[in-house]
Amino acid sequence: MVGVLFCLVGSYGAGALSVHDPTAHWPVLGSLRHGSGPQVALTFVYIGVAVLLVSWLFLGRVIRNGQSTPSPRELLATCAWWGVPLLLSIPLFSRDVWSYAAQAHLTAAGLDPYQAGPDQMPGPYLDEVQRVWVDSPAPYGPLWLSAGRLIGLATGNHVYVTAICMRLLSVLGVLLLARYLPRLARAFGGDPRMALWLVLANPLLLLHLVSGGHNDALMMGLGVAGLALVVERRHWAIGVVLVTLGVAVKAPIALVLAFCVPMHAATVGGQKAWWRALARVGGVALVTFTIVTLASGFGLGWVTHLNTAGDLVSWVSVSTGLALLGSRIGHLFGFGGLTDPLVSAFRLSGELVAIALAGLLWIGVCRQQPINISRVARALGMALTVLVLLGPIVQPWYLLWPLSILAAVPLTPRWQTVIAGVTVWASLLVTPQGATLFNHPIAVGAATVAAIVGALVVLGPQDQAPMGTRPGPRGTLATTKS
Numbered sequence: 001m002v003g004v005l006f007c008l009v010g011s012y013g014a015g016a017l018s019v020h021d022p023t024a025h026w027p028v029l030g031s032l033r034h035g036s037g038p039q040v041a042l043t044f045v046y047i048g049v050a051v052l053l054v055s056w057l058f059l060g061r062v063i064r065n066g067q068s069t070p071s072p073r074e075l076l077a078t079c080a081w082w083g084v085p086l087l088l089s090i091p092l093f094s095r096d097v098w099s100y101a102a103q104a105h106l107t108a109a110g111l112d113p114y115q116a117g118p119d120q121m122p123g124p125y126l127d128e129v130q131r132v133w134v135d136s137p138a139p140y141g142p143l144w145l146s147a148g149r150l151i152g153l154a155t156g157n158h159v160y161v162t163a164i165c166m167r168l169l170s171v172l173g174v175l176l177l178a179r180y181l182p183r184l185a186r187a188f189g190g191d192p193r194m195a196l197w198l199v200l201a202n203p204l205l206l207l208h209l210v211s212g213g214h215n216d217a218l219m220m221g222l223g224v225a226g227l228a229l230v231v232e233r234r235h236w237a238i239g240v241v242l243v244t245l246g247v248a249v250k251a252p253i254a255l256v257l258a259f260c261v262p263m264h265a266a267t268v269g270g271q272k273a274w275w276r277a278l279a280r281v282g283g284v285a286l287v288t289f290t291i292v293t294l295a296s297g298f299g300l301g302w303v304t305h306l307n308t309a310g311d312l313v314s315w316v317s318v319s320t321g322l323a324l325l326g327s328r329i330g331h332l333f334g335f336g337g338l339t340d341p342l343v344s345a346f347r348l349s350g351e352l353v354a355i356a357l358a359g360l361l362w363i364g365v366c367r368q369q370p371i372n373i374s375r376v377a378r379a380l381g382m383a384l385t386v387l388v389l390l391g392p393i394v395q396p397w398y399l400l401w402p403l404s405i406l407a408a409v410p411l412t413p414r415w416q417t418v419i420a421g422v423t424v425w426a427s428l429l430v431t432p433q434g435a436t437l438f439n440h441p442i443a444v445g446a447a448t449v450a451a452i453v454g455a456l457v458v459l460g461p462q463d464q465a466p467m468g469t470r471p472g473p474r475g476t477l478a479t480t481k482s
Contacts (some may be wrong), residue, residue, distance in 0.1 A: 001081050003051030006044045007211070008089045013041025014432045015090035016098070016212075019127045022160060023090070045092070045432045052082070052203050053424050057458035059201060060420060063193050064413065064459065072182050075196045079178065082201065086211040087171065091163070094434040097213035098128035100148060101162040103138050107298075108152030113138040113145050114301025124159050130434070132312065142296035143248035144169075144215055167213030174200070174210060176221030177404065180228040185408040187231040188377045198407035198419060199400065203427045208397035212434075215249055216397055220404045222246030223253040227405075230260050231373060233267045240264075240281050244288040251302075252387060252401060257285055258362055259380040266371035274366060313343060314438045316394040319350025347392040354390035358383040374409055381406035395436075396426035413459075421455035 012023060013032025024033050032041040059078070063069050070078070091097045102118035102125040111120060117135040118126050126134065138145060147169055155162040178200055182192035199205060209217035223246040229239030240260055246253040265277035293300065315321035323346035327339040361379040368375065384402035388394060399422065411419075428447040429437045437443035 001085070003048040003053075003055060004082050004085050004206070006048030006051065007092060007207070008048075008085050010041040010044030010046075010048060011089035011092050011211070011432065013037045014045050015041075015092045016095040016432070016434050017090060018098070018160060018163075020124050020159060021090075042432065049203070049207070049427060052206070053427060053454065054458070056197075056201055056203055057420060057424070057454055060197050060416070061459055063191075063197050064416065069193060072192045072196060075193055075201065076178055079196065079200045083174070083206055083210045086206060087167070089211050091167070091213055092211040092432050093207050093430045094212040094214065095128070095130045096434075097163050097167050098125075098159075099130065099133050100166040100213070100215065101125060101152075101159055102129050103140075103145065104148030104152035104155075104162055104166060105157075105159075106152075107145055107149040112298070112301065114298060114304075124157065125162075128159060128163075137301070139302060140215065140250055141248040141302055142293050142298045143245055144218070144250070145298055145302075146292075146296040163213075170209055170213045170215055170217040173215075173218035173221030174205070176225045177217075180221075180225040181404070181408065183232070184224055184228040187228060187373070188408045188410075189374050190408045190410050194411065194416070195407040198411075198416070199404050202400065202403070202423055204397050204400055204423055207427065208430075209400070212397070214397055216400065219246045219250040219253050220400065222249065223256040224404055227256055227260065227263065230263050231267070236264055236267070237280075237284050240284040241288045244285045245292065247285075248289060248292045252384070255358060255383050255387060256380065256405075257281070258358075259365070259376060259383070262362075262365045262368075262371050262376050263373065265366070266373050266376070312393050313339075314393060314436060316438050317347075317350070317391055318389050319346045319353075320392060322346050350390040350392070354386050357386045357390075361386075377405060377409050381409070396430055399423075399426060417455050417459050420459055421451040424454050425451035 009029070010032075012026075012029040017033070021033075024030055031037050086092075099118065102121075103113050105125045106116060106118060106121055107113050109121060114137050117133070117137055118129045119134045148166065151162060151165045151169075155165060178196075181195050181199055185192040185195040205217070208214055222242050226239040226242030226244075226246065229235045229242065232239075240257070243253065243257045243260060247257055261277050261281050262274070264281055265273045268277050313320060313324070315324050320343055323342040324339070326342050326346070330336075330338040330342075361383045365371065365376045365379045381402045384405060388398045388401055391398070403419065407419075425447050428450060429443060431437065437447075
């Protein structure tokens with residue numbers, strides 16, 4: 001919490017500051033905006049991030065030791081102490097929440113967010129939008145934009161208040177994760193405490209989804225909540241509705257909706273279970289999405305903007321990285337001007353490969369007889385991982401998409417350490433103002449060393465229950481049936 005408080009204070013001088021920020025003239029905190037204040041604030045943020053990362057790693061070590069570990073309820077309390085102070089911060093590590101506010105203002109004014117960008121309404125909202133997105137139509141679903149329209153109508157021209165409300169929408173997704181992730185872990189045979197550590201206490205979630213306010217949080221929260229209800233059988237239809245609402249926020253969670261079919265088929269049983277599950281899940285999803293789309297009045301224009309990446313080009317995306325490598329090789333042989341066409345071609349190829357691999361994973365689990373819930377969960381996590389890595393751009397918080405599923409299944413200590421190392425690495429490669437450092441070799445090298453040393457030294461090889469088991473109520477081992 002001390003680390004989080006350092007981030008909170010530092011955000012007032014080094015965060016994604018508003019052009020029309022009313023806090024600029026506050027006593028004490030306002031001084032971080034003037035003179036040497038920004039440098040002091042930046043130092044505060046990085047000290048806070050370092051303390052948070054080390055604290056998170058040591059918390060994981062305590063959980064992995066398996067003796068006198070905190071209960072899920074205690075872990076939820078810890079996550080609250082770590083996360084709530086960030087609700088008072090200036091947005092950190094991204095300016096996207098200001099874009100959300102501009103889109104809310106635009107939809108409240110009656111413009112079509114799938115045809116017009118923020119530049120169609122000059123004024124204080126446009127002043128806050130990152131330059132690369134000023135003319136970009138919204139790539140988000142009708143549910144997110146409908147909620148934004150209601151917020152825009154309620155807040156009017158108060159940019160700061162609109163941004164805060166949009167961030168609270170994302171926090172709603174975090175609350176859904178807190179409620180349903182432990183239940184999902186129990187259903188998949190994982191350890192709820194490990195799931196909470198890997199996802200809810202994860203610095204990427206705290207810094208990017210709570211402070212940064214990304215709508216991925218609401219997408220993930222609805223997806224995890226819906227999937228938990230589908231697996232628990234009793235309220236499977238409500239679960240499908242929730243996952244479909246997640247799709248209406250942001251498209252990638254549609255993979256979860258697809259894997260709800262084998263999940264539900266495993267609980268239906270009997271002959272033709274798969275076809276019955278497909279009809280049920282597909283029917284509920286179609287009706288839900290149709291109602292949301294018609295009620296919003298926005299139509300399906302967002303589908304054409306799903307691949308919006310602006311001018312962002314980073315080697316972290318496998319497809320984009322291969323394109324950049326090919327361009328560099330072509331330049332060595334005297335072929336210039338290859339970057340743009342190669343990036344476009346490789347990105348399209350990457351998306352097609354991702355769709356094909358996800359489809360193969362889905363078909364593979366659907367053909368199981370009987371269907372194994374745990375295997376379906378692993379296949380879903382792998383499909384989301386492929387979607388992230390082969391997508392046109394990879395932002396650090398995108399790694400939370402597959403992790404929100406994979407953390408709920410039993411993981412070996414080695415994979416836990418790998419996930420921890422990647423979390424540390426990704427957390428260090430975005431500036432508090434929202435600029436990525438993936439193209440800065442020194443920053444990448446330093447983050448890599450910190451990730452490897454931190455994960456191996458703090459976590460290290462630990463005794464851990466074998467896969468398929470989880471700690472019982474008093475430290476005993478309870479066998480979990482998949």
